[in-house]
Amino acid sequence: MKAYVGTVLRINLSTKTITKEAIDAEMAQKFVGGRGLATYMLSQEIDPTIDALSPENKVFIATGPLTGTNAPTSGRYMVVTKAPLTGTIACSNSGGYWGPELKNAGYDMVVLEGKAEKPVYITIIDDEVEIKDADHLWGKKVNDTTDTLLEEMGDQKARVLCIGPAGEQLSPIAAVMNERFRAAGRSGVGAVVGSKNVKAIVVRGSKKVEVADSEKMRDILKGAMAKIRENGVTGQGLPKYGTAVLVNIINESGVFPTRNFQTGVFEEAEEVSGETLEAKYLVKRDPCYRCPIACGRYCKADDMEGGGPEYETLWAYSADCGISDLKAVIKANHLCNDYGLDTISAGCTIACAMELFEKGYIKAEEIDGPELNFGNADAIVEWTRKMGEGEGFGAKLAQGSYRLAESYGVPELSMTVKKQELPAYDPRGIQGQGVQYATSNRGGCHVRGYLISPEILGIPEKLDRLSLENKPQWAKIFQDLTATIDATGLCLFTSFALGAQDYADMLSAATGQEWTADSVLEAGDRIYNIERIFNLKAGFTKADDTLPKRLLEEPIPEGPSKGWTTKLDELLPLYYEVRGWDAEGVPTEETLKKLGLK
Amino acid sequence: MKILVKLFATFRDNRFVKQEMEFPDDTTVKEVLAVLAIPDEEVAILMVNGRNEEVDHPLKDGDTLSLFPPVGGG
Numbered sequence: 001m002k003a004y005v006g007t008v009l010r011i012n013l014s015t016k017t018i019t020k021e022a023i024d025a026e027m028a029q030k031f032v033g034g035r036g037l038a039t040y041m042l043s044q045e046i047d048p049t050i051d052a053l054s055p056e057n058k059v060f061i062a063t064g065p066l067t068g069t070n071a072p073t074s075g076r077y078m079v080v081t082k083a084p085l086t087g088t089i090a091c092s093n094s095g096g097y098w099g100p101e102l103k104n105a106g107y108d109m110v111v112l113e114g115k116a117e118k119p120v121y122i123t124i125i126d127d128e129v130e131i132k133d134a135d136h137l138w139g140k141k142v143n144d145t146t147d148t149l150l151e152e153m154g155d156q157k158a159r160v161l162c163i164g165p166a167g168e169q170l171s172p173i174a175a176v177m178n179e180r181f182r183a184a185g186r187s188g189v190g191a192v193v194g195s196k197n198v199k200a201i202v203v204r205g206s207k208k209v210e211v212a213d214s215e216k217m218r219d220i221l222k223g224a225m226a227k228i229r230e231n232g233v234t235g236q237g238l239p240k241y242g243t244a245v246l247v248n249i250i251n252e253s254g255v256f257p258t259r260n261f262q263t264g265v266f267e268e269a270e271e272v273s274g275e276t277l278e279a280k281y282l283v284k285r286d287p288c289y290r291c292p293i294a295c296g297r298y299c300k301a302d303d304m305e306g307g308g309p310e311y312e313t314l315w316a317y318s319a320d321c322g323i324s325d326l327k328a329v330i331k332a333n334h335l336c337n338d339y340g341l342d343t344i345s346a347g348c349t350i351a352c353a354m355e356l357f358e359k360g361y362i363k364a365e366e367i368d369g370p371e372l373n374f375g376n377a378d379a380i381v382e383w384t385r386k387m388g389e390g391e392g393f394g395a396k397l398a399q400g401s402y403r404l405a406e407s408y409g410v411p412e413l414s415m416t417v418k419k420q421e422l423p424a425y426d427p428r429g430i431q432g433q434g435v436q437y438a439t440s441n442r443g444g445c446h447v448r449g450y451l452i453s454p455e456i457l458g459i460p461e462k463l464d465r466l467s468l469e470n471k472p473q474w475a476k477i478f479q480d481l482t483a484t485i486d487a488t489g490l491c492l493f494t495s496f497a498l499g500a501q502d503y504a505d506m507l508s509a510a511t512g513q514e515w516t517a518d519s520v521l522e523a524g525d526r527i528y529n530i531e532r533i534f535n536l537k538a539g540f541t542k543a544d545d546t547l548p549k550r551l552l553e554e555p556i557p558e559g560p561s562k563g564w565t566t567k568l569d570e571l572l573p574l575y576y577e578v579r580g581w582d583a584e585g586v587p588t589e590e591t592l593k594k595l596g597l598k
Numbered sequence: 599m600k601i602l603v604k605l606f607a608t609f610r611d612n613r614f615v616k617q618e619m620e621f622p623d624d625t626t627v628k629e630v631l632a633v634l635a636i637p638d639e640e641v642a643i644l645m646v647n648g649r650n651e652e653v654d655h656p657l658k659d660g661d662t663l664s665l666f667p668p669v670g671g672g
């Protein structure tokens with residue numbers, strides 16, 4: 001079985017035992033790798049009802065079979081665990097260089113179990129794996145931690161994955177960071193790593209990932225690269241403007257959530273657009289491993305410079321907080337990266353706090369920092385810092401918007417699904433995206449199924465964003481294909497140019513297994529269903545497949561999507577049917593049998 | 599009739615960001631593109647009043663036309 005390197009590195013932090021076990025080849029084929037295989041293993045090994053921050057939870061840091069190969073964008077790894085933010089399965093995906101380095105060291109995944117007595121970090125240098133004392137690192141921010149570890153290792157080429165102070169403080173919106181600016185951002189995976197007293201994992205590998213048929217792989221990659229280069233989005237749009245180019249498109253469609261989703265049009269969108277970012281603040285592009293698309297940005301504002309901001313971040317801190325000061329947004333993004341906070345959840349939590357403040361729930365005398373008014377640029381920077389430090393009222397914000405709004409008796413003012421903050425597209429004007437949000441296995445999220453692609457960008461075909469027709473079918477296909485792409489270890493952005501057949505061809509040549517477009521989609525369906533089953537066992541029901549009340553009941557008040565709400569009542573039963581789930585959203589026996597899960 | 603034309607990303611190069619333009623009644627998007635010297639095939643997203651439309655769409659007085667080259671992300 002090629003492309004997998006064949007070894008799972010298991011580290012029990014309670015007993016300080018390090019074991020290396022062979023990867024289960026049969027299950028690897030069935031669940032592809034990464035997100036799929038790790039979810040399968042997690043489901044086998046933990047009880048989904050446990051507390052996410054207890055030593056019983058485990059963290060799978062997993063690559064896919066294509067990670068570290070010559071395939072374009074093959075730098076991805078995923079953090080799979082039970083999420084503290086949502087209580088659902090978590091799978092947070094990150095790029096950069098850490099994933100390929102892990103495979104070059106000889107491991108497909110690292111499993112963290114138990115809890116270290118005191119702070120530790122882990123070094124993996126090929127076969128040498130050590131658990132080391134991290135007292136001197138605890139409390140350090142991400143850049144400082146990275147610098148210190150690179151110096152200690154005496155090897156600037158080592159790759160550092162770490163948590164920041166937010167993860168140490170168990171904030172449920174803490175991220176796992178690698179190479180300073182790349183984030184496995186969502187669902188609070190950083191807090192789970194922090195709960196195990198693990199500060200960092202440094203990797204250095206000297207091997208090479210081998211594929212089954214290198215000649216065939218070369219031909220297939222030539223074709224895939226040509227498609228990526230010739231495609232307008234992956235060949236021109238993303239390289240030139242990064243993801244922030246979406247600001248104007250989404251705003252022109254009237255679905256750019258503004259002031260905590262109170263409207264869908266931001267009057268100052270141009271000030272924070274990808275075009276403005278490129279003209280004023282872009283220092284350079286910052287691509288991940290083997291990536292010809294290079295959407296990654298590196299920007300500078302005054303004394304702060306670093307990776308990002310990407311579209312979702314930019315939106316959360318600008319329109320959602322009513323801010324048009326791009327400099328402040330860049331600074332807030334920088335602070336999130338350095339403290340190890342998820343930028344979407346952090347920005348959206350401040351937006352929610354602003355609505356709570358303006359509506360009188362949060363009182364001026366209760367807060368120890370800038371007034372939380374929409375449009376206050378100082379507030380987004382200072383409150384992000386205080387969230388990262390866990391200081392004063394910032395510690396309350398660091399719990400995420402759901403817990404914050406709930407503490408004032410108005411959880412409906414948190415724009416979340418399953419307690420995870422929604423990203424930058426108002427589903428009231430994008431009906432398919434609405435049902436996708438409601439059924440995403442990790443709660444509010446756009447990268448479980450990016451329906452924006454057909455509904456707004458017209459890729460692979462144009463759909464009317466306000467029509468309900470066939471949207472449940474589209475949601476399922478996008479969710480399934482995404483699950484497989486994630487599991488392969490490639491970047492989701494390749495899917496603007498590539499289709500199921502391309503992924504099948506790459507998987508076949510790399511692994512030596514037989515893959516077809518159909519089996520790629522079926523594997524995704526299987527992964528989606530095991531995630532669903534994990535959530536059902538954790539206690540989630542149909543009632544959780546919903547959206548914030550505002551999006552179901554209050555029409556968008558102005559602009560091109562004026563008058564619309566998400567028609568979830570109509571879409572959800574059809575979605576369950578398309579998935580082969582019963583009326584309660586539970587996979588039927590027949591569906592499980594068909595997918596080989598019975 | 600008056601049409602508000604908005605250009606984005608590379609379409610702005612040597613043109614404009616936003617401009618109100620006069621056209622005869624029933625002008626189609628295609629005819630506007632010809633005036634702007636933007637080849638049809640370079641337009642990836644074309645919105646009239648925030649809704650996706652095709653190039654043969656006839657415009658009405660007061661419409662907003664937004665034009666994008668291939669762009670995307672997330």
Ligand code: SF4
Nearest residue numbers: 288291293295296491
């Ligand atoms: S497209 Fe962007 S996020 Fe994806 S691998 Fe390339 S640089 Fe990284």
